[in-house]
Amino acid sequence: MNRYEKQELFRPIGKEGQAILQTKTAVIAGVGALGSALAHQLARAGIGRLILIDRDVVEESNLQRQTLFIEKDSEDMVPKVIAAKERLNAINSSVDIEVHFKQLTGHNAEKLVEDADVVLDGTDNFETRYILNDVCMKNNIPYVYGGVAGSTGTVAVFLRDQTCCLRCLLGGRMLGETCDANGVIMPAVEITASYQTVEALKILTDQSALITPKMLTFDVWTRMNMETKLPFSKADCPVCIKNIYPALQKDFLEAVVLCGRKTVQLSTNRLFDLNQLESELALHHPILTPFLLRVTINGLDVAIFKDGRIHVKGTEDTKIAQEMYEEYFARLVYE
Structure with a gap:
């Protein structure tokens, strides 16, 4: 057939x-x-x-x-x-x-x-x-x-x-x-x-x-x-x-609210070393998978991806997500 x-x-x-x-x-x-x-x-x-x-x-x-x-x-x-x-x-x-x-x-x-x-x-x-x-x-x-x-x-x-x-x-x-x-x-x-x-x-x-x-x-x-x-x-x-x-001609989107998810996505033009981040963020209950690193910061579920993206779940306030990035991630970014 x-x-x-x-x-x-x-x-x-x-x-x-x-x-x-x-x-x-x-x-x-x-x-x-x-x-x-x-x-x-x-x-x-x-x-x-x-x-x-x-x-x-x-x-x-x-x-x-x-x-x-x-x-x-x-x-x-x-x-x-x-x-x-x-x-x-x-x-x-x-x-x-x-x-x-x-x-x-x-x-x-x-x-x-x-x-x-x-x-x-x-x-x-x-x-x-x-x-x-x-x-x-x-x-x-x-x-x-x-x-x-x-x-x-x-x-x-x-x-x-x-x-x-x-x-x-x-x-x-x-x-x-x-x-x-x-x-x-x-x-x-x-x-x-x-x-x-x-x-x-x-x-x-x-x-x-x-x-x-x-x-x-x-x-x-x-x-x-x-x-x-x-x-x-x-x-x-x-x-x-x-x-x-x-x-x-645009650069990466800085902050986007994902549809129906109560999640803000932050995008950067940098790369993350997830193994290093797991160690650096040990106080935030990290869970490392083959695809991402999950942590909990200020009651929000945060997923970090190797390609420079971060999902901040539990808020649609882009300012909160951006401030979290500056406080916890900006100094931990690896080119």
């Missing part, structure tokens, strides 16, 4: 499309709710290569909607990309899966997406989405945008010189509801990811001409659907018209 027989019987893909798909590479930025569903669907479809990028570890609150993870991943605080690769390898061992346990930034984005035939958005914040937008427009890579909050999903495909870009559309603003304020239900996630995957399959089987230049918004709870035609590029758009890519 041919594993992909039923997919090949679908005429728009067929045997030829399936063969093309198995030569292609997709980058998925963010391996949370949307990213898990995207990776799962593309792996089962038989894509040749998946590149997964995520900065986070699995937590119990993820399990309600992030389908690649299990309870033990949460208990062990396994990085999402590591847990995802393990599940995906079990689903389809023929897919080449490359993982990057790091934050996507303006500094590393071009290197991370350089092999991509398509980039799929599984993120939860507009800072990162503008990085994806700018790097895709600069390198002429199709960008499949997706967003979900509550029971509402939004999907659009941005193509260089064929549609406006996300920055052009939104003017660089940080818009939209968040799962932090509105929660999220799994059906909205799965349907949003399914629409994204369909658009990606068109691109990955060399059928980009079938992409409709519209933004789709739907609500699975009220069964509302709306399509909005993407406008032409604005004459003053720095990306579409002027070939200036603001998000790729």
